Amino acid sequence: MTQSIVVQVGQCGNQVGCRFWDLALREHAHVNQMGIYDEALSSFFRNVDQRGADSTGGKINALKARAVLVDMEEGVLGEILQGPLRSLFSSTQLISDVSGSGNNWAVGHHTYGLAYREQIVDQVRKAAEHCDCLQCFFLIHSMGGGTGSGLGTFVLKLLEDEFPEVYRIVTSVYPTAEDDVITSPYNSVLAMKELTEHADCVLPVDNQSLVDIVGKIQHMSNTGKPGCTIKKDCTIISGQGGVVKVEKPFDAMNNIVANLLLNITSSARFEGSLNMDLNEIAMNLVPFPRLHYLLPSLTPLYTLADVSVPPRRLDQMFSDAFSKEHQLIKADPKHNLYLACALMLRGNVQLSDLRRNIERLKPTLPFVAWNQEGWKTSLCSVPPVCHSHSLLALANNTCVKSTFFELRERFVKLYRRKAHLHHYLGVDGMELAGFSEALSSISALIEEYTHLESPLMPNAPRLTIAT
Amino acid sequence: MSVVSLQLGQCGNQIGHELFSVISDDSGGPNRKQYKQCSDERFFHETSAGELVARSVLVDMEPKVISRAIAKASKSGRWRYGDGAHFSQKQGSGNNWANGFCVHGPRHEEAVEDLVRMEMERCDRLAGIFTMMSVAGGTGSGVGTYITQRLRDLYPNSFILNQVTWPYEAGEVIVQNYNSVLTLSHLYQLSDAILVHENDTVHKICSRLMNIKHISISDVNKVIAHQLASVLQPAYTADSPCHYSTNPIGELLTSLVCHPEYKLLSLCNIPQMSSTSLAYSVFNWPGLLKHLRQMLIASARMEEGIDWTVSAPLAVTSAGESATNSRHKSFNLSLANLLILRGKDVSTAVTDGFKDPALYVPWLKPENSFSTWTSPVAFNGYEKSATLVSNSQSLLKPLDNIVRKAWNMFASRAYVHQYTKFGISEEDFLDSFTALEQIISSYTHL
Numbered sequence: 001m002t003q004s005i006v007v008q009v010g011q012c013g014n015q016v017g018c019r020f021w022d023l024a025l026r027e028h029a030h031v032n033q034m035g036i037y038d039e040a041l042s043s044f045f046r047n048v049d050q051r052g053a054d055s056t057g058g059k060i061n062a063l064k065a066r067a068v069l070v071d072m073e074e075g076v077l078g079e080i081l082q083g084p085l086r087s088l089f090s091s092t093q094l095i096s097d098v099s100g101s102g103n104n105w106a107v108g109h110h111t112y113g114l115a116y117r118e119q120i121v122d123q124v125r126k127a128a129e130h131c132d133c134l135q136c137f138f139l140i141h142s143m144g145g146g147t148g149s150g151l152g153t154f155v156l157k158l159l160e161d162e163f164p165e166v167y168r169i170v171t172s173v174y175p176t177a178e179d180d181v182i183t184s185p186y187n188s189v190l191a192m193k194e195l196t197e198h199a200d201c202v203l204p205v206d207n208q209s210l211v212d213i214v215g216k217i218q219h220m221s222n223t224g225k226p227g228c229t230i231k232k233d234c235t236i237i238s239g240q241g242g243v244v245k246v247e248k249p250f251d252a253m254n255n256i257v258a259n260l261l262l263n264i265t266s267s268a269r270f271e272g273s274l275n276m277d278l279n280e281i282a283m284n285l286v287p288f289p290r291l292h293y294l295l296p297s298l299t300p301l302y303t304l305a306d307v308s309v310p311p312r313r314l315d316q317m318f319s320d321a322f323s324k325e326h327q328l329i330k331a332d333p334k335h336n337l338y339l340a341c342a343l344m345l346r347g348n349v350q351l352s353d354l355r356r357n358i359e360r361l362k363p364t365l366p367f368v369a370w371n372q373e374g375w376k377t378s379l380c381s382v383p384p385v386c387h388s389h390s391l392l393a394l395a396n397n398t399c400v401k402s403t404f405f406e407l408r409e410r411f412v413k414l415y416r417r418k419a420h421l422h423h424y425l426g427v428d429g430m431e432l433a434g435f436s437e438a439l440s441s442i443s444a445l446i447e448e449y450t451h452l453e454s455p456l457m458p459n460a461p462r463l464t465i466a467t
Numbered sequence: 468m469s470v471v472s473l474q475l476g477q478c479g480n481q482i483g484h485e486l487f488s489v490i491s492d493d494s495g496g497p498n499r500k501q502y503k504q505c506s507d508e509r510f511f512h513e514t515s516a517g518e519l520v521a522r523s524v525l526v527d528m529e530p531k532v533i534s535r536a537i538a539k540a541s542k543s544g545r546w547r548y549g550d551g552a553h554f555s556q557k558q559g560s561g562n563n564w565a566n567g568f569c570v571h572g573p574r575h576e577e578a579v580e581d582l583v584r585m586e587m588e589r590c591d592r593l594a595g596i597f598t599m600m601s602v603a604g605g606t607g608s609g610v611g612t613y614i615t616q617r618l619r620d621l622y623p624n625s626f627i628l629n630q631v632t633w634p635y636e637a638g639e640v641i642v643q644n645y646n647s648v649l650t651l652s653h654l655y656q657l658s659d660a661i662l663v664h665e666n667d668t669v670h671k672i673c674s675r676l677m678n679i680k681h682i683s684i685s686d687v688n689k690v691i692a693h694q695l696a697s698v699l700q701p702a703y704t705a706d707s708p709c710h711y712s713t714n715p716i717g718e719l720l721t722s723l724v725c726h727p728e729y730k731l732l733s734l735c736n737i738p739q740m741s742s743t744s745l746a747y748s749v750f751n752w753p754g755l756l757k758h759l760r761q762m763l764i765a766s767a768r769m770e771e772g773i774d775w776t777v778s779a780p781l782a783v784t785s786a787g788e789s790a791t792n793s794r795h796k797s798f799n800l801s802l803a804n805l806l807i808l809r810g811k812d813v814s815t816a817v818t819d820g821f822k823d824p825a826l827y828v829p830w831l832k833p834e835n836s837f838s839t840w841t842s843p844v845a846f847n848g849y850e851k852s853a854t855l856v857s858n859s860q861s862l863l864k865p866l867d868n869i870v871r872k873a874w875n876m877f878a879s880r881a882y883v884h885q886y887t888k889f890g891i892s893e894e895d896f897l898d899s900f901t902a903l904e905q906i907i908s909s910y911t912h913l
Contacts, residue, residue, distance in 0.1 A: 001530065002558050133557035271531050273684040275477060279561030283605075284641040287881035339881075340641050352674065352682035358637055370875040373638030376562075379684075460878035462871070463900055465908040 001039040002135035004265065004278070005127050006067045009155060010108075010148025012173050013141040014069055014076045015250060020140070020258035021065055021085055023385075027262060030385045031270070035060050040269040045088075046130055054130060066131065068093055068123045070155065072112055072147045073100035093127070095119055101146025102423075105187040108150020110429035120155060121162060128163065135268075136167040136278045138261060139199075143191050144175035144184030153194035160198045167282055169264075170199045171257060174329065174403065176208040177410070183420050185410035190434065192404070193441040200282045201292050203260065204400065205328045210253035216325065217301055259384070260296050260328065263392040266346050267380040273351070276344065276378030284376040285340045285396045291448060294342075294394040297327040300387060314349065314389070318357040321393040322365065329403065336399035337453050338367045342376040344392040347383030354379065368452060401449040408442050415439070468594035468713045470509055470699065471586045472523040475614065476607025477532045478632050479599040480525055481684065484536040485692035486599070487521045491546045493696060493847045502844045505701040505711040511546060512589050519546040522590065524582045525553035526614070528560050528571055528606045552586065554579050560605030564646040565889035567609020568653075575610075576617050583618065595626030595659075595716035597699070600650075603634035603643035608650040612657075619657045626716045629658040630695060633665045636868060642882050644873035649891070651866075652899035655906060659716075660724050662698075662732045663862055664691050668768040675771050677741045693847060694736045697854040702807060702840040712840070722838040723803045723858045725831060728909050731862045735762050736854045737770050750851045752808070752816035759806075759855050760820045766799040766861040779825040800913050801826055801859035806839045810851035813841040828913050863910050870903050 008017030028041055037047040037060045045063040046054055065088040071077050077096045080086065095116060101108040128134050137159050141152030159168055172195065175184040195202050267276040286292045299320040320326050321343070322334065345354060358375055367374050384390050414420065415435065424430050474483030490510055494503040511519040521540070525533045525548065533553050541547045554575065560567040587593055596618060600607035611629075619627060631650070634643045654661055669690050673682045677690070701711035704718050712718055724730055737755055740748065758770060765777040777798055804826075808816050818839055827836040846852045876882065877896060887893070 135558055271535065275529070275531060275559075277529065277559040277561060279559065279563075280605075280640075283561045283563050283882075283885055286885070289884050350681040350683050351687070352670075352680075355635065355637070355670065362637065370872075370879045370881060371641065373636065373872070374641050375638035376641050377639055460874065462874055463904045465904050 001042060002133045002268065002278070003043050003066060003131035004136040004138055005124065005131070005134065006044070006065070006138045006140065007070070007124070007155060007159070008067065009070045009139065009141045009152035010145055011071060011073075011076050011142075012145065013148045013152065014071055014080065016140050016171070016173070016254045016257045017067070017069065018080060018083075018085060019251060019254040020261050021067070021088055023255065023258045023262060025063075027385050031382055042132075043265065043269050063088060065089060065093075066127055068095070068120065068127060070095045070116075070120065070147075070151060072097040072108065072151065074098060093123060095123060101150060103146045103181050103183055103187065104423055104427070105146060105150040105190045106424040106427035106430035108146045108148075108152070109154045109190075110150075110427055112147070112151050113154035114429070116151075117158065121158060124159065124162070134163070134166050136169055137163070139168060139170045140257075140261075141170070142173040142175075143188040144173075144179055144181050145187060149187040149191040153191045153198075156194060156198045167200045167278060168198070169201045169203070169278070169281075170195060171203045171205065171261065173257070174204050174206040174407070176206055177406070183414075183423070185407060185414055186420065186424065186435075188407055189411045189442055190438045192407070192445075193438040196290050196441055196445055199292065201286065201294055203294055203296050203394075204403065205257055205260070205296070206330060206403075207253065209328050209330055210256055212325070213256060213301060213328075214252045220302060256298065256328065260298060260392065262384065263298065263344060263346065263390065264394075266382065266384075267344060267378045270380050270382035272378065272380035272382070274377060274379040276342075276376070280376070281342065281394070285342055285394060287339055287371070287396070288448070290445060291339065291396065293400045294396050295327060295329055295331060295333060295400065297321050297393045297395070299326050299391050301326065314353050315357060315360070317389070317391050318361060321391050322361065329400075331397070331399040331403055333395055333397040333399045334365065336366070336397055338365055338374065339396040339398065339452065340371060340374040340376070341365075341396070342378075342394040344378050344380070344394070345389065346380045346391075347387065347389030348381075349379065349389050351379065398449045398453050401446045404442055404446050408439070408446070411439065468509065468592040468715075469512075469522055469590035470594045470597050470716065471583065471590065472510075472521070473583065473596060473598040473614065474523060474525045474536075475598060475600040475611035476527055476604055478601035478604065479607050479611065480527055480532045480536050482599050482630075482632065482688050482691055482695075483523060483525070484540060485685070485688040486695050487523065487540065487546060488543065489689070489692045489696045489847060490700065491519070491543070493700060495545065496845070496848075499844045501711070502701055502842070509594065509699075509701070509715070520549045521546055522586050523548060523552065524579070524586055526555070526579055526606075526610065528556045528567075528610065529558060530555040549586075552582060554582060560609055562603075562605045562640050562642060562646070563885055563889065564605060564609040564649045565886040565891040567605045567611075568613050568649075569890035571606070572610050572613025576613070579614055580617060580621065587622075592713070593625055594714060595628055596622070597628050597630065597716070599630045601632040601634065602647040602650045603640045604646065608646045612650050612653045615654060615657045626659050626720060627657070628660055628662060628716050628719070629654055630662045630664070632691070633663060633865060633869070635666045635670070636865070639666070642885075644869050644876060645882065645886070645896075647869050648873045648899050648903055649896070652902035655730060655902065658730065659720050660730050660732055662695075662734065662856075664694070664734065665768070665865060672739055672769045676739045676769060678744070679741070690739065693739070694734050694854065697736055697809065697846055697852060698734065698807060698856060700809075700842070700846065702809070702842040704840045705838055719805065719856070722805045723856060725803060725835065728906070729802050729858055731866070731906075731910075732856055732858050733768075733861050734854065734856055735759060735768065736852065737762075738849065738852070739770070742848065745848065752812065752851065755851060755853045756816060756818060756820060759853055763801065763804065763821075763855060763857060763859070763861075764799050764826065765797065766864075768861070779823055799860050800828060801836070801857050802828055802831065802913065803836045803858045804838075805856040806837070807841075807854040807856070808839065808852075809842045809844060809846040810849065811843070811845065812851075813843055816841075860910050860913060863907065866903070867907055870900065870907065874900060
């Protein structure tokens, strides 16, 4: 069994991270009735006895999260240290400063990166030493701010240097067009360059999609149509039953991202008839090294109070996974080209249901010519809390290029006028070349995706044997 | 003589466990003392406490599947796996053949070889090594190929029979075609014969013939295990008509693999139906054999939807061309066939339909192309059961599909960076493609 370490950077990263730990505890409490520290728990938690040393197997004493929390201002981390999750973290795992990055990527990346490099490497290395077999780093951050974006990508580069063999899966929250941070296009494009070069997989998420999903669920629970009553605490946005009792704003949206992370690792933690490890995600979904942006979409969003689950509902779940409303980033995959797709099922779903739905959906989804059967499947037998089954679809689709295109447009609008540039150039270590490199990196990425969409040359002739 | 099995990767371990269960259930049936004795000696060894321990080594790069298999075996009460006869690591091969072959294989070769050697030393006489793996993943295919290579070097005089499972054509693992091409090209040089199962075929058997509504992986594995057991369980052969054969793998190879260029074997087994229908069905040998013969020449892989319009060419003249011209376009030419009949009244079964020289290549003598094994003991609950192991063109189409898809993907160099990262270069890919094209060409121009 392998372990993973979560590195959460910045305000957004830490808030999402908190929801993740809460929901992870809830899930394990639900599955692990006997209170034994088993393999599944060990992938994210350490079992620590009174003296603070690791104890393996046997009853759970005290759980400590395998995590490093970084933020350059004290507010969010302070709340964590006083909240109900404080016992999960020892104070050394939290790295903070006082004044924050001021929404400035350069400050986060260069100034704080340099200042806190040793401390961060130290903490990560300590966490890694507690792991038997470290497989993956999960980095959670946002792209629009200063710390999450700048320091987060600095940490990413650091992880690649120090632990080149360990996978880096990054969950990035992209800013929307109506974002309140004016310099978010700069921060995002500068961060994109780092993500393209140093991450193994990126799961982009944007706030607008999360808001829409939350709205949809609340609409469903409030309309009260007969036959459509939702089980109140069984939605993807609910945190009921977790450790944290008081629900804060943004919790509903952050719960969705936390569920995404839980579902990705479910097959590696729990048993199932068709297992999928984390390294298989990178192997199967990334055909070319730089094209590693995977669109996540989660279903079902809620469980209806009606208990029986006829097969049509299962099929509906599969169709929903490919509909625009369930995606965590605004994009239109059906009108673009799929390079690869992974279906990760949890719960009581059988192989025949899976194969039947793949057969059914294949004609409607355009796949690239050389990967017509580009499906990777996995079945995990443990369902998520309150649902009987669930599906996570990760698609590598060329529609992400439109998101990047918009991002680039917003960047260019500001850059053309050199607006706000002096804040960045005033930081030690940041130069104008950095901006032009970042711009060319994102342009090259858009170009690569577009190139794959062009009709390919006819299939290369097969090798022939001289007879 | 004993068979040492090697279960490799997730698929191999799941199938292996089902295989031993079926064998143990079948041997436990009524009225078959000598059969049970022979089968037990072949597949299990008896401890001093009277327990049956499977002669099997379980290998996987991550521990979940192996622990499940061992636990289920012990729960059955009738047999179990040896303590310590398994090898696993913490982290899997990530569906990457190069990772399995170049990294995990060499890293762990000593440990696995030790385990295999211990099993072999426990055998009085070795009939051969039987490996089970899939070709689509990373461990079964990559580590499995590496281990086969090592075993071939260490035991050059032992028979090695590889059972491989081909994935669903509609996709289970995205890089399955690359992994399949790399595995098959290497195995062809190392193995004595490659026995192929396709997930698509077995899935259809489960849904149409056995009427299982919600097919699970264990249903598919049970069918595969049933087919494998019908080949490996004791039988009377031409070489040993009065006692159960002591050289099953060797005889299988002599009957079927006449030339090292032609090693792909396919399996058909009839009847297959759900246990509820079984009670109401009656079979006779002529009916079963007629169906099997048509399944052979029409390349039908299961008993439903057989194309009865395909027929063998009427006259085979000495000039090869007229035979080719008079062949139906989807006629399946065989090199060799082995028929295994188990059940009541086997001696009355008339197998002349299979001796027709029109079914076989003209350059082999008919008596060398066809053999029969029989066993009067009813197999696994079926009163009469017939299995056909054939070395023929029936696997040509699926193999061609795999190579075609892999080649298209390779033409755009997609995913190749994942393999070069671990040491498999583009040259190695091209070598594998060449080898497989050669195999396809040989079978096409039979």
